Amino acid sequence: MKRSFSHKTVISILGCLLGSSWLLPAHADAIDWSNLSANEQTVLKPFATTWAQLPETKQALLRKWAAKTPEQRALIKQRYQQWQALNPQQQALIRQKMLHYQQMPASSKAKLQVWHQWFKRLPTTEQQKLKQTWPTLDSSARRAYIQQLQAQYP
Template identity: 35%
Template structure:
């Protein structure tokens, strides 16, 4: 019987980290408690994986400059102002993005950086142009863009440079595009 008890205790000790037990609030460092204070009341009910993500976020917060913290607070206020359906749509899009291959994620990020670097009036003009398109027109634009991307990937560096120059020349001739 004592061998069975010992085996049970050993199994409990080995499986303990997998059981999802959470870290006690008092075990947090004082600076972690300060940053995570809004979660104090429900801390014991938060799953271990989420507690760990919150602790990692608190560590990043402590490393931020005051400007970075202010920008993050503003983004959080915007997030909180969204209605539940908007948040759900954003979460769904994020999950679909995370399911994409890394190359596709990188391509999307690059497109986003390009868009963010445009002057505000150009960004708004592109948004308005997109909004005015029918779903079929949007689908065609997306398909065309994929084809261009595939063609770009097959180009040599010299061909890419020439294509960039042609695009710059075309943009100078008709900047409204």
């Protein structure tokens, strides 16, 4: 069964995957459990007994996780659960789109970001209409439709 994803879903998942690059430390330094802040110790409590055995990179990753707000951690968990709910073909498609995005020139990425910001400013009804209509249009009809929307919502 072929499933299409909304632009927002793909962007959210791509954002989660691309945004997770903050999890990878540039340089990791091992730190003793007792030197962690109280907040870090609270958030990372499940790792207290094994902390000293964890590789430096894992410790750094976990410390960055602990530094996030509860809201940020909840959002990351939610997006990860969405990712896990996808079947392997859907995950592969998103990976492929992410790779394509990563290989895009900066100017193309900037254009895509401008388009995404414009889309987010559209009224919800127009966003839904665009999502439903888009797959049924050929490229010339898409251009005309977008031009019409841009004239209506600059």
